[in-house]
Amino acid sequence: MAVRLFEGKDHAVAYLQYRVMPQELISVVMGFMEKRTKSFHLAVDVGCGSGQGTALLAPFFTKVIGTDVSPAQLEMVPTNSSPPNVSYRQCPAEELPFESGEVDLVTAMTAAHWFDRERFLQEAYRVLRPGGCLALLSYTMDMELEYGDVSDALNDICKEFYAILFPYRNPHIGTNSVKIYTDMFDSCPYPDKEWNQCFRIKRTVTLNGFIGMVETFSNYQKFKQKDSAEAERLSSNFRDKLMSAMKASSPDAEVTMIVKYFYWLARKP
Template identity: 60%
Template sequence: MAFRFFEESAHVAAYLQYRVTPHELINKIIDFMGPKLQNKFNLAVDVGCGNGKGTVLLAPYFNQVVGTDISPAQLGLARANSIRQNVSYRQSPAEQLPFESSQVDLVTAMTAAHWFDRPRFLKESERVLKPNGCLALLSNMKYRALEYGDATSAVNDICQEFLAALLPFNEPHMGSCPSKIYFDMFEACPFPDKQWNTCQNISRKMTINHFIGLVETYSSYQKLKSEDATKAKRLSDDIRNKLLAAMQVSSPDTELTLVMKYFYMLARKP
């Protein structure tokens, strides 16, 4: 079955502000696709595009990029922030894409496919892709690490404390290892030419407040907040204060480094 999250307006805005977009992986996708036709491919479809931060990264490589999502709120924000003339957005479920058969050069989903009805999505991707068209799915491990000079060990322990406090609120279908969901899709994908890649580190400098805001966008934190908003705020404040103390700084706008581990699958339709 498919799941629906990240649609409440404040959550949508926070998602745009704080979520990490793994731009380092775009070249991996383009390289796998092979030689471009007249310097650009024709059509890319970013499924579960959300606010479009990942969708626009495809714009330089395609004549047309279409982001699709089930959420009107997410699409509204994507359109409001759209600056690329060759990027547009359509509302549709991942399992019923608004394209003719054999029309699309690339179907991708960036940290979204775990919410889809995965067998139906794979079948739909196969339908819309052209011969030699590619499917690219990427997401990240639950692994997070913080780095801050000599205080790296201390701030990372606080990061793990934050994530551990949210474990009871994780969506059950995600299991203990999100990559298994994607590896199962990789195994189920009928295309013979396919690659599985795991554990590429993505690092981002961000402030303490940005890190807190990022974690607050997670579905597990949102679930805690919906059950007990006071407890959720107390947890955020406690983690923020512990990071300030460990880093020996007074401003939550002080920067540290977040490290995430991404994995991805690439597959080419015969």
């Protein structure tokens, strides 16, 4: 069964502001495709949210369509700066509004763990043309920080933060999201497929940006729904701890954030 989250307007705004988009992984996906096909007409980004990842596909395809079940997320799409060949549709991941064999690339970026996975894989198989590709990308919550000679101290603080939020994980994704994707990879019948366990992406962010990203996660949002004031105190406490370790006077101090992506790619026979 699919799970619907990220549908509040405030959450959608924060998602657009803080989530990291994997430009480097788009290059990996396109490299996989370019070795296997000459057809780059239609790409479909499923569970596209506010379209940050969808837009990254625009230079490579004639047409790119992002789909999401959440109206709040789609309302956040920056329409004034969207590439002209990119559009969006509201629909479930398991019921894509495309003809069979019409799509060259189906991708889901940090979204497939919320889908009805068996039905989604069946739907992806239906809409992909022979030789079309499926690319599923996500990352683990244990982002790391780098800052001078206090990186270890910062990451110990981060681990405390993550540990407090861990009990609030949605049961649909269990204790380990990597296993969800390895299970999907194993169940995918395409013989031509690749799995990568860890692809590190580095971004320079402010401490506020790092805290803001953690706050977009579903377990933080669940904690916030239970006790909004306590959630705010938690964020403030860990922001102060990080600033202290860095000897920073402002939460706008910049650090290097490392996001650990994993992904799998497959070509439909």
